[in-house]
Amino acid sequence: MNRLLSPALLCLLVCSAAASAQAPSQATGVVFEDRNGNGQRDQGERGIPGIKVSNGRELAITDPQGRYTLPVAQGTTLFVIKPPTHAVPSGRNGLPEFWHHVFPQGSPSLRYGGIAATPAATSHDFPLRGQRMTKGDLRMLVFGDPQPKSRTDVGYYERDIVQPLAGRHDARLGLSLGDIVNDDLTLYADMNRVTATLGVPWLHVPGNHDLDFDATRDEDALLTFRNVFGPDTYAWEEPQASFIVLDDVVYQPGRKPSYVGGLREDQFAFLQAYLATLPKDRRVVISVHIPFFDPVPGVETFRRADRERLFALLQDHTQVLLLSAHTHNQRHWYHDASTGWHGAKPLHEYNVGATCGAFWSGVKDAQGIPDTTMSDGTPNGYAWITVKPDGAYALSYQVARSPDDDAIGLHAPKVLRRGAWPAFGVYANVYMGQADTRVEYRIDEGDWKSMKRVEQPDPRLVAENIADDSAGQLRGYDRSPEADASTHLWRGTLPTDLAPGEHRIEVRAFDHWQGEQRAQTRYRLDDVQE
Template sequence: MRRAAVAMLWLVCGGALAQAQSGVVFDDGNRNGLQDPREPGIAGVAVSNGRDVVRTDAGGRYALPMAAGQTIFAIKPAGYRAPDGADGLPAFWRQQPLQRASGLRYGGIPSGVLRSHIDFPLRKTETVDADLEVLVFADPQPKSRTDIDYYRRDIVEPLRGKTRATLGLSLGDIVDDDLSLYPEIAAVTASLRVPWLHVAGNHDMDIDAKDDADALQTFRHHFGPDTFAWEETRATFVLLDDVIHQPGAKPAYVGGFRDDQFAFLEAYLPTVPKDRLLVLGVHVPLFEPAGKDTFRDADRERLFALLRDFPHVLLFSAHNHTQQHWFHNAGTGWHGAQPLHEYNVGANCGAFWSGVQDADGIPDSTMADGTPNGYATLKVSRDGRYALAWHPARLRDDDPASTSAMALHAPKVLREGAYPAWGVYANVFMGRDDTRVEYRVDGGDWKPMAKVSQADPRLLLENVRDDVADALRGYNRSPEAKPSAHLWRGALPTDLGAGEHQVEVRALDPWQDLQHAGTHYRLMEAQP
């Protein structure tokens, strides 16, 4: 609060107003976007340029430093709704133009005259004491209009009119380098008629930008600020660009944050209530694969220091096109009272819209860890409690071995009396290191399955089928199977007598209770 107050004082002191923009945040009762005489200003709303944060006064007025190319936004408070823009996305931001055209391939931010007055209409909503439901998308990543059609039919259309979510997030790689696709994919997402917020990914950058400061001009022109916050009754959301553009270097980008982002966080986070869930959304994961330096350690530790005193924090990331839960501790610079949960969300596009097409012409697109493509949901209750779920894009109703929670693999036939060297595998899509997974055969006793670090046999089979095929089975073949972070194995008994035997698997999901799946195998008599 002190930083915000200082910013406001600087602006109202003599001579500074010539360098400032001002405006009003108001309750737009008639929804015409203009403050009419009987529409009051809203006090205490945070407004930011991505670095400075100020609060509106009793009349809803604010003032901020004015600079070309800045994205100005109101942090939507709980109990209010931002109006929809012409594109159907929430219009909680305004873009200051550049003084001259950027010359970027995809247009960047247009040039023009700076606006010295920017108002933000909001609409007061009915207060409902209910859990918050959020759709969480990651990496839709179309590289063509064909891929946008896959996204529309596979992810979005099945949700239209059926979701209870009141907020949606997309965690980056909105497209795959072709930024001209932004309007089309935004229109598909907006058709859900859910307020939707976007994080920038490494494939959302103007790769012809000469430095990191200009790398998200086109993204900001279409989707607004790359670092901002959004408040709901049950949770506060802080969404951050964490891709540092490094033109001419190898790698061409690295995970990290800018100084202006830390200035925003240092000004805003002290005002955030600690009794609700604080959700951070980024693209590049803050954890690092073994042996790889993908995120700047100093930036991660600086962020964690700002979050340390928050008792309820959830971190979303994307980027990997696999799915994993990671719990940060002192080893990664986290020193909070409890480990920090990072959910690395699987991709809408799965393995980049690859694999064999189904009867509807949509690629299978199973990810390299065996997770089917799809989307996640977040449900937030009181006192910072939350529940997560993964929703595969397509499920076969006639296949009990593939459910929304897991997919099983087992051999079809084994020799009766053979050494029990073959097993049933359970890929539990939301599985964590502490997930309890058990199996039983023919209704016998439940036995624990062992967590293993290896590739899902289901995807290995697809790899073999692609290898031995005489022609392409799809436009792009399925990804090479990689060790999964959520795979379990149980040995199949061979001493049960010839015939078919039923296998049941159950997994204790920490948010969705017990999840079940089933399969079978057959024992055959054989002579040497």
């Protein structure tokens, strides 16, 4: 005889079964020394103790046999934190492979694929190979916003950025700070093929143009990115520093704006667990896409409550550097109590100029590559970071396909009337300039004089804007961006009381890390009769 269950009892059983289906299970695995490099644990390949493994929220440290246990649920990505003593393998795309997706049911169906169902595994193992501990400096390449919208743009990235570096650099690590592509996620394969030719492990931060825009919630908005690059939040250790990559793009489908800068609860849990394993004086580099400061004063582009919560976790760490991109400008920002930082000294954030510059726009040069100067007058390029064994760092910016000493862009009139009122000046765009940077100029062999920092558009880019406006037809696929006020522009007045003829203008800037840097140009004084 069948018995009818009361609605209350039926609900209890169904709800309990649903909760049980969603409850996390336990994942186990071994981190092992992959002596032959085949990616599988063979007989005699020992487990490695003391290695950190995470599910993106909790952190486990392997036991003497290299074993770990972590909670997992549908949609978890397990990853090993590369230790300073070992290297992780490379995947078929040439990029580091240090994760396992746990998606037994697959991800929601998305335009660009998301993540396919993963086979059941009894053990989620991670192979590592020993690497020699380098006692010297760590040299690192940093790309901000490569952001191709087409395969044509991938070609610019390859010819403008990667080919001049391939086989000619001393970097041991690379990092792209988000917007790996510009919404077309099919371009990941082409970008990875190009980037892999640089021959170093390359880390990727997700950006707002790396989202699955057909996702219906933030939790699913980076599934295609994760399928290619692994976890969106993770850590990586070198002898000189610990690098933490954070997805800081919170997707808000159906709202305006459709995203905002911020962090999730699981990220805070991971950060708290991971930072507790680090000495307080170890160099920590936090890498994100959306900057922590507000580029437009009063407009909250990164949630202030999240920033203050992150800064509280970092407060007792004495060597922290923040890296961000997104703005397609370049600047240095020092956080203090006004932005929620209460450490012993201001917290430095380097907002790195875009590798694509102004979205691969502007007039093409003789090689067929667009000028793509950013709206603050910074040419496109990439950054170098050098981290010393004690955690001290040095920064520099490399203009694409330019000499290493191309650090200052100059703009001056070509000719002035001799004896005219001295109302015209030379402008120096010091690409790595900061508010306290000392910038000076001299004419011919005269005395050095201070230049005045001004926040206004770079005249060189203004001239491009006027040329675009005046042209009867398009000068490029996309015109140069409208010039914005630059935070690293200086002005000096040009004298008109010198001898007629040509005069040399020399400018020098004293960079915090690279020392004295110089640039020069010329102008002419003509005698004119009324």
